[in-house]
Amino acid sequence: MPYVYILSNPRRTTLYINFTQDIDTCLAAHRAGTESPFTKKYILVHLIYFEPFEKIETAQARARQLKNWHRAWKWNLIMAANPKLRALSTTDAEPSSASQPYTL
Known part of the structure; x- marks a missing residue:
């Protein structure tokens, strides 16, 4: 399932936004420091927001x-x-109803 996600550092001062088809694998790569030099440099390993989607294009x-x-x-x-x-974590309940689904 495609996701948009936002990562932050432990002090919640920097944000990183991206999308992925496999959020668990992607988060593991960020935590290992192999996904992005930016997330590795700023220790952006905490998932603080995500939205699921039907299509990767969306x-x-x-x-x-x-x-x-x-x-x-x-x-x-x-x-x-x-x-x-x-x-x-991706096993958390549905993202808050405050996050409205995005449509093209």
């Missing part, structure tokens, strides 16, 4: 959209779904 479009948002808008989206900014 997830890619949503990731592109979120990357163009102002920082405050990104934080508002994250805080609506995860107010305590806790690190999530």
Whole structure:
């Protein structure tokens, strides 16, 4: 299942947005430091937000959209779904109803 996800560092000062077809494998690669030099450098290993999608193309479009948002808008989206900014796992319940499904 395709996902858009947002990672952050332990102090929650930096965000990384991307999409993937296999979120578990992707998160493992980020945690191992093999997915992206940026996430390795800034220790972006905490999943703080994600959205599931039916099609990878839709997830890619949503990731592109979120990357163009102002920082405050990104934080508002994250805080609506995860107010305590806790690190999530993909086994967590459905993402918050505050996150609206994205459609093209």
